[in-house]
Amino acid sequence: MALTAAALLATSLGLAGCSSDSSADEGIVTTGGGEPQNPLVPTNTNENMGGRVVDRLFAGLKYYDANGVAHNEMAESIESSDRKNYKITLKPDWKFSDGTPVKAKSFVDAWNYGALGTNAQLQSYVFTPIVGFEEVSAEKPTAQTLRGLKVVDDRTFTVELKSPSIDFETELGYAPFYPLPEAAFKDIKAFGENPIGNGPYKFASNGAWQHNVQIDLVPNPDYKGGRAPKNKGLRFVMYQSFDTAYADLLAGNLDTLDTIPDSALASYKQDLGDRAITKPTAQNQHIGIQANVPHFSGEEGVLRRKALSMAINREQICQNIFHGSRLPARDFTSASLPGFNPNLPGSEALNFNPEEAKKVWAQANAISPWSGRYEIAYNSDGGHQAWIEAVANSIKNTLGIEAVGAPYPTFKNIRDEVNAKSIGKAFRYGWQGDYPTMLQFLTSQYYSYSETNNVDWKNLEFDKLLDAALAAPTQEESYKIVAQAQTLMLRDMADIPVLDYIANAGRSDKVKKAELAWNGLFDFENIEK
Secondary structure, eight states: OBBOOOBBBSOOOOSOOOOOOOGGGTTOEEEEEOOOSSOSOGGGOOBHHHHHHHHHHOOOSEEEOTTSOEEESSEEEEEOSSSSEEEEEEOSSOBOTTSOBOOHHHHHHHHHHHHOGGGOOTTGGGGTTBTTHHHHHSSSOSOSSOTTEEEEETTEEEEEBSSOOSSHHHHTTSGGGOOOOGGGGTOHHHHHHSOOOOSSEEESSTTOEETTTEEEEEEOTTOOSTTOOSSSOEEEEEOSOHHHHHHHHHHTSOSEESOOOGGGTTTHHHHHGGGEEEEEEEEEEEEEOOTTSTTOSHHHHHHHHHHHHHTOOHHHHHHHTTTTSEEEOOSSSOTTSTTOOTTOTTGGGGSOOHHHHHHHHHHHHHHSOOOSOEEEEEEGGGTOHHHHHHHHHHHHHHHOSOEEEEEESOHHHHHHHHHTTOOOSEEEEEEEOSSSSHHHHHHHHHSTTOTTOTTOOOOHHHHHHHHHHHHOSSHHHHHHHHHHHHHHHHHHTOSEEEEEEEEEEEEOTTOSBOOBOTTSSBOGGGOBO
16 A cells, blocks of 8 residues: 555545444454455555455465564565575465465466556556566566566465565565465456455455445454454444544444544544554655646646645644644655654755745746646545645635635545546545555655556656665665655655654444554454454
């Protein structure tokens, strides 16, 4: 989101939810959710409302615990002497929820499906390191399967990467690497509406996904991994606003909520007492703008982005709107990740500096005089209005231009236009870690060829640095190269990092235990009612 987890871009909530107290629901944990953007296919889910469900339905070779540590899930062993050639052996006797066995072929078929260009999967970029990706991912593929994947027997397959990767083994708990049953390939769209997985939960029934209302999951009795549910099921309830969801939490109609609305940030600890939950998490919020928007290409675009960045009073926004529950961004990843460096060369462009902002804006005007107004798109269903308006006001007051928030009804509305490169204005977007490394944030969003490169920033020198960071012999060496790569991003101001997260969440008095995971979502399997 994976981003999650599922990779998972930004927080959004869908339409109105409701709650039920019938005896059939006893022991079921109701939790805040939203309408997924797409059918629930792991390789095509890159936002957190779909991701939080997909990660419950499927089990990968690895899984991440609440602190972001990766453990073997379906993998009995993952062997490599060079971090380039891998032999993967599965644990025996795993089944999908339709009773069919999970085999090595289930993984290889799913990865090949995800990588194939004609399938247009949003998460296809994760297969880039595997030998043969260029052939299968092309607009007109010259191969249907990845040369670097080979099934050895029912429990064994091998993976050959183009170059060594320090992240690959950790990455194998991420959603696009989940297996799929044979039934998925008969009608992938129908499968996504009623998925058959191998994870800790399964759909409660055929119509478990009531669009824009709720998704019901129950424990999967065939699950054999380390995430066995400690509850009787999950109901993801879709709300139109966080305020409504929070009111339901206080009334005991909702068991857990992973985003406290802005309106309650000053009071929620008092409201909830020991049921208030807080944790630094691998999430961020940025403002992006694509190069096809007038005034934002080439050198003029670099200067404008830098000026806008220095015109934002992040510290004030974190204190006044979020009551200290956000941190001013210091890089393009997240402050909670291993190897984070708050003092990268060029990071002074992330400081509030009105005089320098005006000077740099004037340099941009010398290239092409500013015209129009600066609009920032945000989704009304995600609790973003207050901070986006504060950003716009800070820019307006500093640079003397017209700057406004531009509300869109839903997260999906914005994502569709961003993906089509037709949005024509700046936009809010965020990233919620899919696996806990800085490289995950950077490779997913800023590699030249990534499908989730929201801002269309392309830099071949940067691509080579990411390749080198992945191939580094040690983590420390990798962190140094990541710092060089981010220095390039700051030089070009690839986009505008604004905030990092300290997550705020809550549980109702019906819940005995609920903890946040490293990515800001609940550790759902371990919620106890």
